Amino acid sequence: MCQDRDVQTDRDACCGLARQPLDSAGAERIAPMFKALGDPVRLRLAALIASDDEVCVCDLTSQFTLSGPTISHHLRVLREAGLVECERRGTWVYYRIRPEALGSLGALLQVG
Amino acid sequence: MCQDRDVQTDRDACCGLARQPLDSAGAERIAPMFKALGDPVRLRLAALIASDDEVCVCDLTSQFTLSGPTISHHLRVLREAGLVECERRGTWVYYRIRPEALGSLGALLQVG
DNA sequence: TCACTATTTCGACAAACGTCTATTCAGGGG
DNA sequence: CCCCTGAATAGACGTTTGTCGAAATAGTGA
Known part of the structure; x- marks a missing residue:
């Protein structure tokens, strides 16, 4: 083990994850969103x-x-994770992204 | 169903996911990183x-x-997803983040 | 009311996952 | 050389997941 390194990184920059401690409850709340993706x-x-x-x-x-x-099942997972929302109009159901949800996840990962 | 909406969004802004089509192969490559988190x-x-x-x-x-x-197992998952790297020094093993991996994930989600 | 379409829900099943204990591997110090 | 410690691997076991086909639900329109 310990052989799977092949990229050199700049050590001083890092992500939002580094800034708050992220306790157990926070992790339980956020992880399902990553899991959905x-x-x-x-x-x-x-x-x-x-x-x-x-x-x-x-x-x-x-x-x-x-x-x-199967698609319906996956859409439900995305929906229950809060990443998308849907609306029925007539026979059809339309899905939309919730950008604020994706954005908050992105902020956790983004180098700052 | 379709009742789980409670946040209002601004519709015109969205994330990196929206910009490239993300074919099946790309999804297979990226999804394991989200899964690891x-x-x-x-x-x-x-x-x-x-x-x-x-x-x-x-x-x-x-x-x-x-x-x-169990911790060792989870660290291996993070490692194989490319999100962290490790190095043994003597008896101990040290883990580091790979900020470029997290950053590229973040860019996919970040509103821009 | 009835038929038709789009979508979701239900129930089943194999595969993958998270956790544990027992064991093995790697290093350090007597 | 042997023992001790930190960490990883192996194997087992119950739970969750992804997928399907069949059935149910919602809406449209004749």
Whole structure:
């Protein structure tokens, strides 16, 4: 072990994670958001949703070779993590990104 | 469903995810990093490691009520995701953050 | 009312995960 | 050389996850 190093880093800069101590309760609150993005299908879903103001579920499903219920399941995970929101209009359901949620996660990671 | 909305967002700003299409291969490459941060223990470990230049495993283990092997397992996940690196010096092993990895994740999420 | 479509929920199942204990590996000091 | 300590690995076990097909729900329109 300890051999998987191949990148040189600048040691003095670091991220928002370094600034607050992040107690156990905070970690339990935040981790589910990262977890939601930790699946390739959900990450692509999030990117697709983020790439427009809102996206219909039918347009999401058609981008994958997965069943409708599976996409629906992943959308629910993203929704329950607070990363997206949805709205039904007629037969269709439209999903939108919640930029403030993604942004707060980003701030944790961003070098400052 | 569709009731879990409680925050108002500004619709025109969004994150790096929106800018590139993020194909399947890209998602498979990036998702494991989010996944690694998607566990409360690992998120706290990352925060602890980030809060200093380097941290000894013994100082990490003492912060949790988990067994040594469990901490070691989580550190391995963070390591294999490329988020941290380690170095043995004598009996002890020290972990460091890889800020460029966290930063690139952050850029994906950050509103810009 | 009935049929049709879009989406979600339910129930099942294999694979992956988080945790533990027991064991092994690496270094240091008598 | 042997023992002690810090850390990682191996193996086991219960839980969670990702996926599916079948069924239920919501809305449209004849």
